[in-house]
Every structure is written in structure tokens, then in C-alpha cells.
Amino acid sequence: MGNAATDKPAGHPAPHEKIKTIEELGEIARAAQADGLTVALCHGVFDLVHLGHVRHILAARNEADVVVVTITADRYVNKGPGRPIFPENMRAEMLAALGTVDWVGINQTSSAEPVLDTVRPDIYVKGSDYENPEDDVTGKIAVEREAVERHGGRIVFTRDVTFSSSSLLNRYFDIYDPPLRDYLQKVRDGGGAERLLKLIDKIQDMHVVLVGDTIIDEYQYVTALGKASKENIVATLLKNGEQFAGGVIAAANHVASFCKSVEIVTTLGGNDYPEEFIRAHVRPNVTLTPIRVQGRPTTRKLRYVEMGYLHKLFEVYTMDDTPLDEAARTEIDRVTTERVRGADVVIVTDFGHGMIASSTIDALIANSKFLAVNAQSNSGNHGYNLITKYPRADYICIDAPEARLAATDKFNEIASVIQDGLHRKIDCDNMIITHGSFGCYPFSSKTGVARVPAFTKTVVDTVGAGDAFLTITAPLVAAGGNIEDVAFIGNAAGAIKVGIVGHRNSVEKAPLVKFVTALLK
Template structure:
């Protein structure tokens, strides 16, 4: 047929891609597209071409999950029901052959599609909305019915639909390679209802690889770096370093901070003063500072202990305790004459624009009794742990004697010494005599070196020598990080963040996972890459609204390295 002066094939594979009809060369075999120049194709990658007939056919096949269950119930007993499930973010020939083979295993092929909110392949995924993904699947002749799932995986769906056969691709045959652990539970689910799990041995391809290459928001330089990294270290090797963090016991030390987001509505200029007037709306509170680090570390380490300082007031103490993951063993030093630190950010709720910030707290050093309690806790706890992670926010908790105790007692010491509005110019990493890993931001090492504009590498080497620290990672925001290993030299690792919702908390997420990897002997470049992926997960949400999910991070890394 002809549409806008261009010809489109009308076979079933063409219909499967009707929502994304203008595609690169790699998808030509999937959609039967012909007669377009490469130049035209690149310019209109996401153009939608609609055919009323094709859309009607697809719409007839797309049903709600409850309707799908009812139709399967009518077919049960005289038709064999086959169930496939997946994201199907970019329909390709591997998907098509998989579904065609699955259809031959029964009489009725039903497909469930992962909802947008549960796609765990990185902050910018899925590339296509759940409705478009369902339409693409429904346009295939081999598929009878399609529904968008309600749950993160097919485990609950299998029990809800009760198919005779659940079918996965050959890449899931080895359950040890499934970082989510879902395939083993899916097998249990289908066998518990008397069905069976089958695998197709068709052409294996990857939506993630195609999206990374053609539709990703990452720069060309970043894509080239990731391709080269994948050739040197496959995803199994990279994730093995993260997995070995389960063998570690970690002690995290630093100030507890309650991060508040006070959302406002801008009203206008005050009639009497040249100031902005806002109306307060809702308040959102997060467990920040070392509380956030403890929650992040607890998601990856085998055992996590947190040593922190909070105020004596009961309300904030209860909030802090409720926000910690159950796996965190908390040890508190309570300040009798100072509140728990609160950092309140006033936000224009419409644009999520930060207006200003207010600190509540006392940055004075601990009194003698409190300092003695902290030092005793460090002396008792640090030797019991494989790794000590210090996030020193410079708000009076860790004095010189406490820093010395940490240095003397830690088996492996990872330091993150932060500059902020309350301590800039007074607080640097040289407060500590030594470390095994230093992880700070570029502005923080420049303050340490009193060098605002010079080359970064000499500063890193100077700090490494002064603190007898063999490994240093400098984070640089959108420019990624610079990793220095005394034996291997310098490596630059690009950032992998796409959408940036809120930068606050990205550094805490980075150091949490990078320190664990470095402590288990991972090459520092891989620790930096994993840290960048964790940072990308962190900036995609508001503050410390939720800790990084291990399975989600692993899937993100897998997708980056495809």
C-alpha cells in the first residue's frame, strides 16, 4: 500500500511495528520497511504511521488483565493456553521468532507486558509507553490476546491467569544468570498450577542493545566507552564484583540528617518588600546523611552497622528509626543540647525549582561525655567490620580524636568528606591521616589542594601521597568520575544518567556502592562505573525518597553493557 508517497509492506511483521514505522536498518527485517533513504530514516526515527485497519486489529486484541483471565477461563479444557511475558520495549526479530515459536506450543497465545512503572532497565526506560508496546505485540498474527500486567514480574500473573505453558527465551535457561531471581520463582509458580516452563531456542537479540545504539540519550562518546568496556569486562564479571559485597560487613559513620522538601506555590512579589512570596503546600521528609548511606549499603552488604549522632528530641528520633531498613544495626550518640540536623529545602512545586535552603542544627563539637561515647563505640565496632565507610558532613560529630580512632581501627577505610554551605573552607579530607579509598567531588579536592583552576590529576596524586591512600575517585557530576589507582594510573568513566530529577543524594549513592566494590578488590574503573550507575538511579528520583534497589541497579548495568 502507499501512504504519504512511501510504500509499506503489509505482512504481519510490518503490522507489528506500525507504531514505529520509520526505523533504522537493523529493524528492516522486523517491519518489512522498504524504499527509504538512510538520511530520511535517521531524521524520523520515532515517527508514528497509523493504519486504521491495523490499529483496529490491535485494539481488538488488547484487553484488561481481568478480561484476559475471563477469556482464558472460557478456553480452558479445550484449548491449550500459552503465556509469554516481557517488556518488549523495542520489538525486533528475536521477539517475533520467540512469539511465533511459543504459538506453536499451544492453541491460544496470550502476552502480558510489563507496566511502565516496573521497567527496571535504567532511569530513561522504557523508551516506549506500555500502550504502544502492547499495540506492537497485538499487531502480530501469532498473538491472540495482550494485556498490560499489574505486577513487577510474571510470578503473580501466572497464578492469576493459570496458563498451561509459560514460555521464556533461551537466555533465561540458566537461572544463575538472572540477577532478579525471577525465573526460578516463575518456574515454581507455573509448576504449582500444573503447567510447565518452556524455552525457545530462536535468534537472540536485545532491545536494550538497539535502544542504547539508536535511541539512547547518552552521548556518542559515552556509548563508545560502554562498548569498549563491555568488550573488556562483560556484565557477568561486573555484577560479580557487586555480588561479592554480600560477603562484607560494613560500618558506616557520619551525621544523621533529616532532609525536608517544603513544596510551595509562588504568589508573587511582596507588596512591601522586594522579596518573593510563596504559599506553603505539602512537606516531604527523607532520611538523609548517613541514614541514606546506611540504607544504600544495607541493600548490598551482608551486614551493616550505622554509628551516628542525633538530637535528644523524641519526634525526630522516632522518624529516623522508622526510616532505616531492618538490616541496619543502629548505634546512636545522642546530643542533649542540640537537635537532630534538619536541612529544609523550599521548592516551587510546579517546576520543582529549589528556592532556598534552611539548616537546623548545632555544628559545635560534641561535649566531652558525648565524644567519649563516640570514641568508645568506634574502638569497639570498627575492628569487627571488613569495611568502614565514613561520610563526614562536617557538622561537629567527628572531631580529631574520633578521626584518629577511625584511622587506627578500620581494616579498610573509605572516606567521603563533604564540603557544604555550613563548612566550606573549614572541612577537608586531610582531617584524616590515611585511607584506603577516598571518594570526594571535584570541588572538594580543589578546596583541599587550594587549587581552583589547575589540572586535576596532580591534585589527586598529591592527596594520594599525603594520606597514603592507594585509590582515589573524584566525582564530576555530568562529566562522570576520574579514578586513580596507584598501580594502574588514571581512568575517566563517563556519567550514564539520562533524566535528572534531583542531584541531591547522588554522591551518597555513588560512594555507598563504589566503596563496597573497591573493598572486595574490584578494579577501580569498574567501581567507578557501578558508582555512576548508582548515581544515575539516584538522580532520577527526588532526594532520598527511596534507596537504590539492588535488582534494579543490576538490570541497569546489564542494559548499559549490551
């Protein structure tokens, strides 16, 4: 006798049997189309399956003989902290359990285009919120339409009851800690995403110049073998490695997605790194203005990284930060003065590795329409590269330890460090002090100090997160943005960046807009 609770009717596969790779879905679609059947594809996150999703898929069923649903892999979901709520395997299984769905796949790329090129559906089903390309914050619907039509398919937009998984989760599920939940509600009540997105759009025509040190960041990935038998060291096995264009180069790539044009003024070693490597790692709207300094290397930071958890084990610097000779210093100051004039925003990423001296600071202050500065304290300059060497700036963005060092204040509350310490030492009316898992502290001379909670607790790699925060927020301050709104957007940028290994990718406008929108639905 069968078990009524577990037996399934003949001809109805178990959910896990319907989950296939994207390549397998392509083969299934080819076979179905060869038999004269039509194939419809739905694609999305499907984090919380609701009635809107059910009717969306039912509409696809009414359009075609075979319905395929593909979902975005966890690492490409830009919906805010803690998202997706349900991991990709659970989301796939939930969809596969629906009788209206024939096949399910997990897209392991950041775009639907590879799925469309592989499955080649006759019909690509999208929600009505994508029907007007101008309303698509990702800008991807045009690319997806082209991919569908390239293979002879067409797009169908469903028009039925519309829900938002993000809105439902934000409203009915405790997915955020109470302080963050309450803060997000306060922002919603004050105008929400619309105000923030308008601010982001205000900077799209700006010309931004960045001045700072180029750094070649290199990761060598290793696995631990164990303690050496005769030494108190851990032996490791080298597996592979990768190099990134870091420092000011990575910083420029972040802001390039938000502003019309970006220029980098930087120094490179005499002949150790070819410009081709640097130029190959900048975005198309970024112009590189390098100043070659003979007799010293381009700064390089080599980190040995444990592969399993991306823990950094050891770091080796290659650099020469001794004072430059008069000719080199004069050339740096001349080029800096020439290039920053006329820029809407000048952003200084001062890593303290020898490029920026007091004369350069004077040139920056005298010739910048709007000057934003970060002076970083790192293991190569600790205690010698304080933000207070800049007597004036329009915007400062540093982290809490850097703020305490500059204010010579180890113990007081960070609000006091900012208002009673930094603000009295530097002529600057707008500051944001980042503070890791505590969020950030925006300060304006008009409104005082506030706090914006952190938006993520999932950290893959912190390298470059502060630079992403600085470069994306600086134009927003220059555009007249409320400093707390700017801090909100900066926290979103930082949350995205800490999910990226090294500088493999930049923070881009479309994912940031999606992140902010999802938080505030």
C-alpha cells in the same frame, strides 16, 4: 468506496483498542477462562521488537487461546542511559499491532508479580535465559513462579533464536554520545560485564560499618502561585510532603543490598525523633547503633520543592553543630572504636554536622581494617569540612568542588588537582572524584588518573547520589577491584540514584547488575 490504506478487515481491532489497564486485563482474562479458554502472559521491556520477540510471542500463541503481553513502564526500565529508546506508549502500540497478540498492558509497578496476581494466566511464557534460576540476575523468577503457581498456572520456557534488544541497540544504533560509545566498547573488549559482575559478587559476604551523621530529609511539595503583590518573593501553595531517613541511614541502605551485614554508628538528638522512625527506614540486614546526644536536635533539612519539575526552591536547616561536651565526645569515640574493629570495611559519611571530631578521626584511622571516607562540603559547613582533615584513608570519594576546596586549586585540570594536590596532602592510594555530567575521575597511585564518562543525562534528584556512589564502591576497592572498574560500577549506581526522588528507594544489586549488563551487551 473504502480507503484501502486505512480500512481494516472486520474483526481486527485497531492497536490502540487492544491496549488496556492491568485491571482491565484481569477482567478480560477472567471472562476468557470462564468460557473455557486458556490465557498466556508474556512480560518484558520489549524496547526494540525483533525476531526473537516475535517467535517468543508465537510460542505463547501455540500454548494458549488468548495471548496477553505486558510491558515494563519507562520509569522501571534499568537498561542503561537513554533507555528505553521507545517510550511505553509506543512500545505498547507496536506489540498491539502484532496479529499474534490479543491484549497489551503497561505495568506501572517495578515487578511482574502484581500483574501475575491480577491476570492470573494459565501459562506464563519466559525466555530460556530464565530457566536456570541461578542465571537470573534479578532473582525474581522464583517469586514469579510462585505467583503463577499460586493461581494454578505454570511457566513455559521458550527455546528459539535468542536476540537481545540491548545488544542490537548498542551495536547498530547510535544511542550513546561518541565518547561514551567508544569507552563502552573499550570495556567490552577488555572483558566486559563478566569481570565487573565477578567483582560485585566478591563483596557479598562482607561486614560493613558506617559512621556518620543522621539527617532527616523532608520535602514539602508546592505549586507556584506567582509573585507576591507587595514583596519580591514568589508565593506558593503547599500540596503535600514526605520525610526520608537520610545521611548515613540512606547511605547504609544502598550498600546493604550488596553486602551480608551492615551496621550504622550515628548520633541522634536527645528526644526529638523516635528511634522507631529511623529503624522503620533501614533494611533488614542493617543494625542501628545510635548514640543519643542530649540538648541538641537530630539534623533535619527541610526543602520546599516545586511539584511539576521537582525544582528545589528553598532549604531550612535544623541542627546544632557546635562542639560537643567532653562526655558526649568520649562516648562517641568509645562506641566508634568498639564497633569498627573487626569490620571488613569502614565507611565514613562525614556531613560536617558535629558528630565527627579530630579524636574520632584518630580512632577511625587506628582501628579500621579498611577506611573509606567522604567529607562533604554543603551549605551548612562550606569551607570548614575538608577531606584533608583525614591524614590517611584507604579510599576517598568526593566530588570535584570538594576536591578543589581541599587542594586549594580553583583552575587547574582535575587530574592535576587529584595527583598534584590531594595525593600530596593525604596518605591515600585510591580516590574517585565524581564530576556530575562529566562522569568521574578514578585515581590509583599505581595507574594515575583516568576518566569514566557519565552514564545518564536524565536527572530527577541529585540528593544522596554521592553517598550511593561511595558506599557501593568502597567494598569494591577493599576487595581489590581495579579502580577504573570500580568507577564504572559507581557511575552506574549514581545514574540509578539520580532517577530516584529523595530516598524513596535505595540502589539495589539486581537493578545495578541489569544496568551494567545492558550497557556492555
